[in-house]
Amino acid sequence: MIDMADKKVGVISHYYNHLGVAIIEVKSPFSVGDTLKFVKHGSGEEIFKQVVSSIQENHKSIDKTKKGMSVGVKIDKIVHEGVEVYKI
Numbered sequence: 001m002i003d004m005a006d007k008k009v010g011v012i013s014h015y016y017n018h019l020g021v022a023i024i025e026v027k028s029p030f031s032v033g034d035t036l037k038f039v040k041h042g043s044g045e046e047i048f049k050q051v052v053s054s055i056q057e058n059h060k061s062i063d064k065t066k067k068g069m070s071v072g073v074k075i076d077k078i079v080h081e082g083v084e085v086y087k088i
Contacts, residue, residue, distance in 0.1 A: 003088065005088070006037060006086040006087065006088050007028055007086060007087045008027060008028065008084060008085070008086050009024070009026060009027060009028045009029070009030045009036070009065075009085050009086060009087045010024040010025050010026045010027045010028070010030075010084075010085045011024070011025050011027070011041075011082065011083070011084055011085065012024060012025075012038075012079050012080065012081055012082065012083040012084075012085065013025045013070065013081060014081060015078065015079050015080065015081070016072075017078065019074075020074055020075060020076070021056075021072045021073065021074055021075070022072070022073050022075050022079050022083075023070060023071070023072055024065075024070070024071055024072075024073055024085055025070055026065045026066065026067055026068065026069040026070070026071060027067060028067060028087070029064060029065050029066055029067065030052065030064070030065055030087050031052070031055075031063055031064035031065070032052050032053065032054065032055055032063050032064070033051065033052060034051070034052050034087050035049055035050070035051050035052075035087070035088050036049065036050055036051075036052055036073075036085050036086065036087060036088070037049045037085070037086040037087075037088050038050075038075075038077075038079055038083050038084075038085055039083065039084045039085075039086060040083060040084075041082040041083060041084055047077065047079065047083065048076070048077050049088065050075055050076055050077075052073060053074060054073070054074050055071050055072070055073055056071060056072040056073075057069055057070070057071050057072075
């Protein structure tokens with residue numbers, strides 16, 4: 001379920017199963033240490049929550065994102081394209 005205080009930060013564009021890395025198209029900034037919620041597109045059903053431990057852009061580690069970036073985030077569960085990402 002999406003809480004009114006949750007802020008949409010992006011959408012999953014790809015998931016690399018062998019790496020456990022989700023590619024997020026960033027709509028609103030987030031940083032290492034933030035807690036993200038992964039939500040099924042359309043249904044609002046929460047898949048899982050996780051604290052961001054690392055972010056990479058073009059194979060370089062960064063601490064925070066900016067709108068318009070496409071970044072890789074290491075995650076613990078499998079996600080699919082179109083999954084919405086919220087900062088809580």
